[in-house]
Amino acid sequence: MRFPWGMxxxxxxxxxxxxxxxxxxxxxxxxxxxxxxDIVQETYLRAWKYFGTFEQDTNCRAWxxxxxxxxxxxxxxxxxxxxxxxxxxxxxxxxxYDWEGEFLKDEFSQDVEWALSQLPTTYRWAVLLADVEELSxxxxxQVMNCPVGTVMSRINRGRRTLARLxxxxxxxxxxxxxxxxxxxIGGE
Amino acid sequence: MDCxxxxxxxxxxxxxxxxxxxxxxxxxxxxxxxxxxxxRAELLALRQALKTVVARHQVPTELVANVHTIFRxxxxxxxxxxxxxxxxxxxxxxxxxxxxxxxxxxxxxxxWKRPVSLPAPFFxxxxxxxxxxxxxxxSLRSTKAPRADLAPxxxxxxxxxxxxxxxxxxxxxxxxxxGQRATMYKVSSPTGRSSGSVR
Numbered sequence: 001m002r003f004p005w006g007m008x009x010x011x012x013x014x015x016x017x018x019x020x021x022x023x024x025x026x027x028x029x030x031x032x033x034x035x036x037x038d039i040v041q042e043t044y045l046r047a048w049k050y051f052g053t054f055e056q057d058t059n060c061r062a063w064x065x066x067x068x069x070x071x072x073x074x075x076x077x078x079x080x081x082x083x084x085x086x087x088x089x090x091x092x093x094x095x096x097y098d099w100e101g102e103f104l105k106d107e108f109s110q111d112v113e114w115a116l117s118q119l120p121t122t123y124r125w126a127v128l129l130a131d132v133e134e135l136s137x138x139x140x141x142q143v144m145n146c147p148v149g150t151v152m153s154r155i156n157r158g159r160r161t162l163a164r165l166x167x168x169x170x171x172x173x174x175x176x177x178x179x180x181x182x183x184x185i186g187g188e
Numbered sequence: 189m190d191c192x193x194x195x196x197x198x199x200x201x202x203x204x205x206x207x208x209x210x211x212x213x214x215x216x217x218x219x220x221x222x223x224x225x226x227x228r229a230e231l232l233a234l235r236q237a238l239k240t241v242v243a244r245h246q247v248p249t250e251l252v253a254n255v256h257t258i259f260r261x262x263x264x265x266x267x268x269x270x271x272x273x274x275x276x277x278x279x280x281x282x283x284x285x286x287x288x289x290x291x292x293x294x295x296x297x298x299x300w301k302r303p304v305s306l307p308a309p310f311f312x313x314x315x316x317x318x319x320x321x322x323x324x325x326x327s328l329r330s331t332k333a334p335r336a337d338l339a340p341x342x343x344x345x346x347x348x349x350x351x352x353x354x355x356x357x358x359x360x361x362x363x364x365x366x367g368q369r370a371t372m373y374k375v376s377s378p379t380g381r382s383s384g385s386v387r
Contacts, residue, residue: 008259009259012259013259017255017256020247020251020252020255021246021247024245024247024248024251025242025243025245025247026242028242028245029242033248037248037250037251037254040251040255041251041254041255041258044255044258045258048258048259112234112237112238112240112241113241116238116241127238128238128242130203131234131235131238131239132235132238132239132242136203136204136205137203137205152199152200155199155203156199159199159231159234162234163234
């Protein structure tokens with residue numbers, strides 16, 4: 001759908017620019033500030049270029065996240081700074097969530113920020129889109145260009161990995177030894 | 189629903205991806221099982237902590253300005269781009285120190301050695317102006333060059349002010365006639381009376 005120039009600008013401001021903060025915050029979780037700004041600018045350049053193809057009654061925020069993910073993936077492929085995560089299940093992930101009151105502490109936020117930065121990027125995308133941006137699994141699948149089943153798996157593994165990082169990162173050595181002994185005694 | 193099933197569906201339950209029937213069953217189990225209820229509460233606390241962490245980062249003002257330039261009209265962009273380039277070329281070397289992102293060689297190079305980029309229309313206009321000036325200079329040279337057949341026979345190539353004819357004296361054309369009588373010469377003295385021959 002093509003707009004005259006002025007109307008197109010107005011539409012773009014009303015629909016796309018209003019989500020600038022969300023797009024930047026998501027990009028900021030994937031990389032440092034300078035690169036995040038470059039990625040966001042490139043995202044909006046592409047969004048402006050292809051704004052004529054955007055259906056006005058659909059979710060513009062999800063559309064922008066999809067462009068952001070594509071821009072980030074293109075730049076990641078160029079740089080290859082991170083080893084891609086394999087599908088092999090990691091040893092040490094408990095079958096159940098072992099939430100034991102660690103996450104209601106006031107100083108939880110700093111640990112969360114650190115643990116999020118340690119999370120593999122594919123898991124990080126899935127967890128952020130689900131927990132922070134509250135997109136549906138179908139929308140996340142469109143953003144990340146993968147099946148819904150893969151989205152569910154990545155969210156599940158991402159949350160487990162986050163929990164494990166938070167537990168092992170904030171726990172003292174003594175408590176960790178005690179817990180290991182308890183599991184051994186319990187026959188797990 | 190037992191605890192294992194509840195834990196398997198915990199992600200979908202918290203994300204609102206379960207059917208209404210499954211949600212009702214999970215609600216019942218959650219109300220009965222303290223451990224599962226606590227697991228759900230901890231996962232929700234983790235989600236809230238993630239939102240808090242992400243919300244800390246504010247959008248930089250320069251990013252907002254840069255994004256707003258994307259959908260400006262192309263003529264305004266060209267004008268602002270030319271103006272900013274002129275300011276950068278003339279002003280940066282004096283006012284602002286080199287930024288960290290520029291290479292050291294480029295930052296310390298003299299002004300005339302720095303690369304200057306011009307948009308294509310300006311470059312084309314510049315080329316046209318240069319070509320027009322060149323053609324005009326050629327045409328000027330061709331009109332100013334004296335014709336050989338009109339050169340004075342006595343070797344005098346220019347009019348010496350000391351030899352200029354006083355006003356009123358007849359103009360002697362024979363000095364310029366090489367025997368090839370012109371078809372028409374009509375000269376008049378500075379006094380206005382015509383003289384000379386017309387053939």
